[in-house]
Amino acid sequence: MNSTKFLFLFLFFLLSNSLFSQIKIKEIELDSIFEDSLYLNISESRPIIPLVKNWEVFNPESPETKTTVNIPSNFSNIEELTFNKKVRINSSDLLKHDLKIFFNGINYASEVLFNDVSLYKHFGGEIPFEVMIPNDIIKLNEENLITVKVFHNLSSDETIPVKQRFLFPANRGGILKESFIQFIPKFHINNPKFKNSVNVEKSSAVVEVKFDLINSRSKKSNPITNLRADLKITEINGNFTQTTTVNLNQNIKSAEISSQLNGIKLWDISNPVNYKAEIIIRNDSTIFDSYSSLLSFYQLKKDEDKFLLNNFLFSFKGTTYFVNDKENFNLVSLEQLREDLQKIKSLGFNSVRFSKAITNNYLLKLCSEIGLFAFVELPINSIPDEIISSSAFIERSEGIANKYIEQISQFPSVAALGIGSSFLYKSEAQKSFIKKIANQLNQSSNLYLYASFKNYDLFEVNEIDLIGVELFDADLSSFNQFVKDNPTLKNKIFISEATYPAYNGSTNGYLNNYSFEAQAKYFEEIIQLSEDNDLLGFFINSMFDYHGDFASLSTGYNDENLYQIGIVREDRIVNTIASQVIASKLTDSERVTIPLGSKSDDSPMMYIIIGVVLSLIMALLFNSKRKFREDATRALLRPYNFYADIRDHRILSGLHATILMLILSAAMSLFLSSLLFYFKDSKFIEQILLSFGSENLISLYGYLAWNPIEGLIYLFVISVILVLLTSAVIKLASFFIKTKVFYSSIFFMVIWSSLPLAILLPLILVLYRILAAEVINLYILIFIGIYFLWLFQRLIKGIYVIFDVNRVAVYFYAFVFMFLIFGSFVFFYQLNYSTFYYIKNSLMQFGII
Template identity: 40%
Template sequence: MKKFLFALLILLNFNCLSQIRIKEIDSNLRPNSPNYSNTITRQIIPFNQNWSFKLLDSEKDGVALNVPATYNSRKDVIFQKAVDFSSFNIKNNKFTIHFLGISYSADILFNDIIIFKKAGGSIPFFVEIPNDLISTDNKNILKVVVEGELDSQISIPLFQRFLFPINSSGITRDVFLQIIPKENVQIEKYTSKIDDNFKSALLNFQLKTQLGSTSENTKYKIEVSISDSSKSIANVNQALFNTELKNSSININISNPKIWTIDDPNKYLAEFKLFKNDSLVDLSKKEIRIVKFEKRSDGIFLNNNKFDIKGVTYIPSDKKFGELISYSELKKDLQIIKGMGINSVRFAKSTPHPFALEICSEIGLIPFIEIPLNSPPKLIFMDENFSFRVERFIDEFVKSYSNYSTSMVIGVGSGYLHDSNIEFGLIEKLSKAVHKFGNIITFASFNGVPQNKIDDLDLYGIEIFDKIEPFENVISTSNINPADIFISEATYPNYNGSTNGYLNPFSFEAQARYFENIIDFSNSKNTGGFFLNTMFDFYGDFSSLYTKYDEDNLYSIGILGVDKNVNRTSYNVIKAKITNSQRITIPIGSTKDDSPMFFIVVGLILSILMGVLVNSKKKLREDATRALIRSYNFFADIRDHRIISGVATVFLMLILAGAHSLLIINILYYFRNGILFEKVLLSFGNPSFISSLNYFAWNPVEAFFFFFMFSVLLFLFVSAIILLISFFVKIKIYFTSIFFTVVWAVLPLALLLPIKMVLYRVLSADVINGYIYIFLLVYLLWIANRVVKGIYVIFDISAGKAFLFTFFSLIILLAGFLLYFQISYSTIYYLICVFNQANLI
């Protein structure tokens, strides 16, 4: 009952002022990060502590907190921190602030001067503080003005998102200050070229140096040394010309290199020293891995061996903290994935924590990362501004994450239509942008299988939701090499939990069976591999019908739950399948009937009540017959104030309200886990409405009583509207006459009570559904026609005027409704996109 009332309040959209909720998590700054570490010339200072938080337009003092931290308001906010530079050498050093993630966009101010405008997306970035803004006498003020709200046309990701994790607004990852000498050496890029026999590897480092003196008496040189865990491997010196900025290229050859592999993820440490007249002025370090990871005409190759993707998607999520995750939890999750025999992990639908890529390199996983762009409507694609924003986003994305991995695969979006030339054009453009940064493999994920290649795109992912059959033949008929096609996400909900076997759909056993079949399907079609979606259950912003209603918006599609207990059937079956260990038998079980008896019971009760009402008096039986067969004469009797029982009419209204409610809950229950239905609802962008409808779809008893009350109010509301319209007609009409007309006009709702008892079963058979939808549409139009007929009879006006007025009134209401949602959420664009996907879902 509490859940019912809660859903009712959401549906009515009662908004009240609520306090902003702030969530913090303990610092997850990684100890001894290969990309952020102290040296004798450089210093890393964590900036996670002692921040304050307040609304942008608030005059009150801020609330003290630590970051990472998120908040739940749509308003712009300020994160503020006082910084003391009095102990630092300002003259000889430069200062950069590193943000590993801010959502969504932000302005960075130092002493009230904007020093950086950060566009949307939780991409790691850094900001250099101009030395002339730094005060050594007083504390300096660092402000981060965050705008966290997503948009239906502008942001990446877009606001309407299917099975996306929670979008957390705020400073979502670590912040730290890096102090480096003004005369310094920076590693811009490195590549490794390995000979075919793996006897030697040529390392090339692209370096940028900043030098302070241009005097001929000042001599600069760079020294690069490579070492493994036990000894120094190579050492190279290079003299520099005395220019302020200098780009250098240094080659180092390593004999018998230790190659990075999935099973043996070897690494080296590179040290870069800058000397000025033989005095060390800067030392920087970087972990490097020697690996040959490339795309060839017949697939992906790792160290000259064909690489078949055996992966899972990974979306970090927590009920309390959302996407905030500690370093220890992040590493634990990836180790669980690695322990299942997985060789690749796809960080789907979000920008990954940069430390996740470092961990992948350490434990032997290939990371697939992607821009969080999913199922964007064509009409938004056609906007040049949107296209420009996506291109800028991908540039920043690749530039930033290239610092953390050299063997990653980059995705340019997901949920694309498989036959849209407009979307193909953007995919090609984004893939070219990625390839500008080097030999990076790219992929895109599609609804369906593209039939032709897209220029510059390397891999083609296909998204499969709980049914493999539609994809049985399309891969072999495609003009794309099967080795370049992979299953980018295979999804199967498990909300029914543990049952007696896989014949029970959406159970743990059925999910295990499905993923086992996906692996066999991928192997039989000789595809590039697969990603099972997803490793752990996760939480989202929108309530999902497809994964069953959950008041916390938990998406139950994970191989493991949020408790991460590895004793699930799916986990053990997949692990045995991938590692070729002893096969685990999944019990068959027996199918359970999911048709609620409630439908039959309610239908019988309403049918009995209708029979009792009609047969209680001869006059009522005659009235019911005339209302159905000779409706014009019956409505004329109402107009002429012939005797119609008011008590019987009210009783009939209650029966018809029940019949109407029963029809609605049958249809809702049938569509309760439909992806297409969910995407239609997502197009309107209202989380509260979606959550309420989801609740009622999965809870037919509560839904019946809600829609019963709704139907009763609808009778009264329609009657009241018609009464208001009657003021424009030069005839006196009583409310009772209008009410009687509306109720008796809807009498055909009772005729289908026997069908409504079994409607869900008939729809579930999926044999004549198309005819059923057409019949219901005609049936509802007939009832609407009867209502309009009753109006023009009691108003004593021509039928043409009544129908014309009704038609234009409905057109205006529908146009106003769609216009509001189009302006607010671009609903029409999204509905067109959903209908384009209809035959693929």
């Protein structure tokens, strides 16, 4: 990354959003989705008008600037866009039909208008919704205007997901999935609910369906005679067909049909047989309406401490998957989705966890076809107690959960529904939230419920069926011992995500941390641990590398915000050593040997070289210049007298002061760069920076930490600027006293007060190596903190000496000034981003409080 990137980040952090005024819109082709009649429930009685081509898009603040796009499309660098499309409705279309408009995914919030009449306001991200269009606002035989106002402004406490998102896939606003108008018969099926019970031994099943019948036909219409309802079950790609018929009364409002099926084929991971269930409302001469749904017949039940699939022992062996593309972010083609899931299946996985996002319906359909169980969940992650316990957040979560249940209930591949992730078992507020949402979901769904926790301990939440444990480069021996010590928890525990970054790429062996080889070794041990302890299952995080909105430290910083944690790289080529190891373990094929290698040293030699050079320059200056040596000795040992000499304009060398400023600035930049480089992949630092909700802040930190050479240069420049800026601030303060103080005097005082930094040079040049040894780190950090307090005390002493005022007053005003600066900072970030709630939650996650 060149210097332009750093300057861009630095200026952007200072100038906020003013640099990004250009709207970016991406789009992909999705025409083939309308050929899938079962997925979209298209039939002769329910034709559709695809709403794909030629949407007019504009910023509502400048409506004169318009562009034309196709959907699905997403946008960035703006919080609101308006989509307009004109559609023609013929009068003949409304004789036997009403109109309903479908949106299968809009992010985040939206308002739908038809001919400028508001139909619906949607909140809750990509959950599908549908809206009936009143006949009295439809213009017949002419163009009608569909308007969709899309809002995308994630909040720290008012949206799900929230703004602060750890390793979430990129979240872009837009109309992200298929949209269409469907013609609904005036006499039609509404709200069908399918339920089936399977007898594995007899290869039989009972299918029950309950549905409402809506009749909006004119009262002058002819009465319907011999009304019947058929339930037709057909094996997809097979020969089985069975139809059950019941007679209906014309005035009936609801109905139910039960069908006994014998000789069915059971759905299984290795043989995913699916069926189509179709409800047909008809009489002797006319089909009034039909409605189709996907069915799969299997029995997945939890028996004490294990799962049984069709009476065979079963454990979940899965990976996480994120809908993500390098160029289009959360827009991915249907072909790519299918290929991705097929690659997951090819490695031997039997399950997929769709975490941190509302799941794409098409993925759930693909899971049924390919033979994968789906774990889906609410995109709730790392929410502070103060927010998660609020009635507004709970109510919002309950609303989204209810809609989510309606969405996923039609897909038989869904095995479990998650309430969220990165919960804390020590937090009563978070456990209370889980219980409330679980109690609600248990009333409306028979799915297994789970919650994923950041850490583990002896605890239980009775309202959920499964407890997920997240292991991010964790000590597996400790977790293994925990499981062995608490065998009663085995009936609930599964590894919900095992993460190991591989940002160091290919090396000579797994002794090199965060290499491809080390990642393969870690995943191999995860699988072995799960098998040895008979856990309910595991999910490796994730199948592919993916991009996010925030730069990441813990997964390897890069300017593309690529999270390098996947089994396979983002190019989707399945040839990594991790994929080979996993495939060999899950398919019982030939064992793959992972090379041991030798551990390499990542310590930058330039730290030592620059530190030695600075030390030599300082020693040369001290020993060759008597005046400098005397000034340095007095400044260090008798600072009061030295500052008094500055105040009284005793002769000081401006050249010496300037050289000293450059040396001390270089020493400070070397010190800061060493610290940043040591903490470059710190999960804790990443979580703290995320708490501020600023993409630019964490990018700036990541750039400085992961690019030590460039970081040294820019930190040096910043250090010099801070010396000049500090001098200027103190000069402004001098206007409030009677004594006239020259800028040069202040400048000399600021420089010489920092002289003790030169004494630290021997420590600074080996600081990274000392920290990397991880033996006395706590003591080193405490010592550094005390040392910098001493530097601050020397600066304050210099101010009250050259100002010739009472020291108490200077200390008082210095603390008032810092309090105002810090208080303004706190107020702004807490008010806008709930920052300190998130910092507190991060401290709890890492066991600090």
